[in-house]
Amino acid sequence: MQWGLQCFPLDWSLPMSISVSPPAKAHVIASDAEAIEIAKALAVRFAEEASVRDRDRRLPVAELDLFAASGLWGITVPKAYGGAGVSYVTVAEVIKIISAADSSLGQIPQNHLGVLDILLHTGSEEQKRYYYGKALEGWRFGNAFSESKSKNVGAFQTRIRFEDEHAVVDGEKFYCTGALFAHIVPAVGVDEQNRPFIAFVERDNPGLTIIDSWDGFGQRTTASGGAVLAGVRVPLSAVIPAYKAFEEPTADGPISQIIQAAVDTGIAHGAFEQALIHARLSRPWVDSQLDHGWQDPYTIAAIGDLQWRLHGTDAILAKAGRAIDHALRSPSEESVAEASVIVAQAKVLSAEIALLASSKLFELAGTRSVLGKHNLDRFWRNARTHTLHDPARWKYHLIGNRLLNGILPPRHAWN
Template sequence: MTSFPNINSLQAASTTPAHIIQSDAEAIEIAKQLAEQFRKNTVQRDAERILPFDEIEAYSQSGLWAITVPKAFGGAEVSSDTVAQVIALMSGVDGSIGQIPQNHFYALEVLRNTGTAEQKQKLYAEVLAGARFGNALAEFKTKTAAQKQTSIRPHDDGFVVNGEKFYCTGSLFAHRIPTLVKAPDGREYLAFIARESAGLELIDDWTGFGQRTTGSGSVKFHQVAVPATDVIPFDHAFTEPTLVGPFAQIMHAAIEVGIARAAFEESLRRVHQARPWIDSGLDLASEDPLTKYELGRIAADVRASEVLLKQAARAIDAARPQPNAENIAKASLDVAKVRAHSTETALKAASKLIELAGSRGSQREDGLDRFWRNARVHTLHDAGRWKYFFIANYLLNGVLPPRRGTL
């Protein structure tokens, strides 16, 4: 376990302003180039748990971490489909790198909905220059996941934060840690806490068997002072009709779609290298009819997940100009469909990869197990079985799904 209190090296690392992407097409092209770059050493990073500091610096400096900044504030404001494609591309080459910016974009979406114009101007400008936001949302010492103990209280002309968070994905790479806090009156806020703040402690204690290099350690807050200008409402993002929930979830779905597609593509390569099953009587594994059957099923499922992902992205973008209860619910349900399907598809495609590769697929140096391990750990964020429940409850009884980031 490594502790990272008051790290200033990351602040100095981004002294050169990041590139500013101008369009959806440019974002996709840059993502494709970076994905190929990140493909190198991905097995080694996972096996030895080498945190991708250089890769994440290149990722944010490319301008991709600013693609959701609204055009009014100087960003490209790309479509949800483009965001999903970028995340899927990255997740296909490295599931950890694919997940790291998810909470960054999530925080920016909360800011879009509940921040003041002055707060948006300040924080969006930081992101356009190359700043990275992590997260400190989840807690593990409460009875339920909905309960939060990390507190924010007035202090001088600002606030002070105390508490402890877990599963803080991306925090080790971040310049700010958006932290979910509760005020004495019970209201919830998101505090964009600067990394160099006194009393902030980052701990590299993530031991998950998958998504091993996401920087998802713990964060502790010991009387951390936060300016009032860095605190925005959080609860309003869900009590009001906003896209924060479905947007958060489509990024999770994109991670799984990316892993599923990459696992399937790797399966095709491995089958060409595998020996045929002895009972097939064939000379090539690629001619085995039962192998073809399994690959055909996976191909259909992967494509279905990709189509559902695009459908969900379009529903989000259709609701964005004038969000209301009805179109937010439609977007949430479309996202729930891909979220449920991509969960099952990623797990199945990753498992079939090892099965169809044969005994050779179990060799540690190939790291084929990383696809399943990454998918299994990531899909634990929330249960696919509840996605199906909300879909059916709406179709049968007209009950709108809840507004939250876990649908």
């Protein structure tokens, strides 16, 4: 049976709230093609008021309910557990499509998808059945991973200790994208041996406080604020040993990174489409002796330059997805390293084209394009903000060190 938007009516006048309603029964997607079809339909809907949401910082609660109900949040659940188990070529394409319409909505599922992959590598069969089942039902997983006060992004001050049949987590988190909207908030804490574990914390756990403190100038409606975990208690059945995902070669790092690259590629597509629209409306330069801005040979050349760069990024993003799929089928030091390198290439190209397209948009459209009513600066603000997730300069190093010296990329969530 085909899934249709008419099955999930959306009232755009709904008041925004940070309360999280029980999930609606989600559609279960059956194939890669269906996932892409649904993403395209949703993107049309999400694009309608993307600028308004950004301008007013209107949190996309209703949109996320529609997004999760569509089944797209469950597409990576393996077929053995009832999901479509789509390729990562498709995952990247879905995130790219949604991000072109609204990059905040494209970013919010990133940790949900990452957690589902870590679960695959480190969860027990009982945990996989339970949490994959929740994902297929429409439950959203947020995150309480990163910390703003630790030495670096891979260091954690949050502690987890084990008491009989429970684990207790204490700490403070930031950059908690998706947590405000989540039904379950996976939280990372380290034990006495500094090994990271993930505790699946129910959103209404009395020790968990989600703080809507994100005030970045870009990705404004991701609500990527903070979380405080004060004596949070969960049963041992809600804890997985996340460190094991990197003790052996797994595709967890490349999976995390390809989602970042897909968001940036989507931003570039959105900016490019606006560049086409507004460049056609621009006035010709006085020295050109032309009648219309779209006749300007320099504008035409710039559009052509942007398009081939964007198409090249699309191609390397798809190649990265294929490398991840290969690493999942045949995990080894070589296959995971190859996936990391190709995903790094996608990360470099996507960051470059997102920043370039969102800047060239104004150059080609002219002065009137900066008027506040258009809010076109959201593409650059979103690109500049999201491309800071992890530095592209280190991706160049990763690629070159592998090619020149044969050095395998370090295994962690940022490679």
